[in-house]
Amino acid sequence: MLTRNLADVVIVGAGVVGAACAYYAARAGLDVSVIDRGPVSGGTTGTGEGNLLVSDKEPGPELALAMLSLGLWRELADVLPSRIEYDAKGGLVVASNESGARALRDLAVRQRVAGVTAHEVPADRLRELEPHLASGLAGGCHYPQDAQVMPALAAAHLLRAAGGRVRLRLGEEVTRLLTGADGAVRGVRTQTGEIPAPYVVNAAGAWGGEFAHRAGVELPVQPRRGFVLVTEPLPRVVRHKVYAADYVADVASDAADLQSSPVVEGTAAGPVLIGSSRERVGFDRSLSVPVLRRLAAGATALFPTLAGVRVMRSYAGFRPYLPDHLPAIGPDPRRPGLVHACGHEGAGVGLAPATGLVVARWLSGGDLPLDIHPFRPERFPTAA
Known part of the structure; x- marks a missing residue:
């Protein structure tokens, strides 16, 4: 018999961006399921250097996101164990x-x-x-202000610090999204069953375009x-x-x-x-x-x-x-209930906390910490 597990949000991807989304969503009082076809940090996060950089960014939306994230990483360094190897080395x-x-x-x-x-x-x-x-x-x-963390440890400890509101489902692949008659997201299906939820977050990293396509929208990751x-x-x-x-x-x-x-x-x-x-x-x-x-x-x-x-x-x-070098963060109006948090290129670790906070605030109806219009996922033209 297929199991059914209720959640407020399903996050697809257990890398550092997905972990940050889960951490801040749990702190906002949401029940979260995090699904990954591999282990925690099994994709891009596990092969990253853990850079938290402002030095390589021109003024604009990405730098604003990075500045917000730097402050959040400093807070997290006081909350998470020292084993994340936070190093404010410059x-x-x-x-x-x-x-x-x-x-x-x-x-x-x-x-x-x-x-x-x-x-x-x-x-x-x-x-x-x-x-x-x-x-x-x-x-x-x-x-x-430039700093560094050990990315795989950071992801693992963010998920652990999120507490009992987060359920990890590793080694499971999302085979399709569940949708209602109106096309809105209603959860996901994996090979072990269905997980109903009103929101699904695409935190699939380099595979974010593939997952978006599976959800019926195009995102050129x-x-x-x-x-x-x-x-x-x-x-x-x-x-x-x-x-x-x-x-x-x-x-x-x-x-x-x-x-x-x-x-x-x-x-x-x-x-x-x-x-x-x-x-x-x-x-x-x-x-x-x-x-x-x-x-x-x-x-x-x-x-x-x-x-x-x-x-x-x-x-x-x-x-x-992504072609304009900005991540896709926020709700996708083409598929109500689908939220993106991917496309960060080499800055995913550095931008993870701000991305997670933005996603959690949007999911919980809180005030957004910055303007997310530049990161809207539907900004790319659809191929003819």
Whole structure:
């Protein structure tokens, strides 16, 4: 006999965005079912670096969301166990030439107007922040608000902190949405039964477009593959998240072919994480030795001392890309009862708390903390 489980909302996806939606929905008094066909953090979250960044964002809706999230992460760091490895280490963006340094200064001026703290760092003072940094750089900007968490632990502890109002259903795949005669959402069906609920949240990450299609609407989420190298433990060799100014342009790029710029950061546990690459190749997880070599070369160009360091492992992940580089957050008027929380590309961990708070406030009828119009899921034109 099929089981029927009542919930106020079903959240599809147990990554950090889905976990944040569940946490804030439970705090708003809602009963939540979180469903994932894999384990907690089994998708994009489990292959992320855990960055909480404002440094890479132009003023606008995404930066506003990031600023809100930074404050929420600081609150969560006091609530959740220290095992989430929250590290307010700050970021350092460096330029290899004077034109790049000017572009960094211009961006910092605009960001400061939006509330970002950004300090220009002349070339001769870069090593005060990063003693092992390469010589010959033209300057940089220091962003003390940038931080990091361990994303898989953050997702797990958000779900645990949500308490008894959240029921986890792992290893179950949603096979279809339940809808009423008017087309509105009435819950979901999995291989084990039906879960009635008046709302379903699409927090399926890189698979958010696939899930939206299954729900009968189109959302052009595409996977954007990236690789990360993980070194042996090197405590305090790299003190901040350090990246080249080209990284900002790569994040904003619409190109499908490979984009790569050096990103190097230490972690609370000791290993150094090395990125960054972006390419749209579908869900192909194949190891690309040329990309890994490019990442290693970029990292050693920034930190020559890494040339003799062992890489312990590498892994690939998929960022959920939307064409305008903004996530889809909020109700979908094309399918009443369907709410989206996906398409955050590489910023999902950083933007998760604000996304969860927005979704929970909308579900519970509370005041929204910011204008969500730029994130509306129906903003993309329907293909003819």
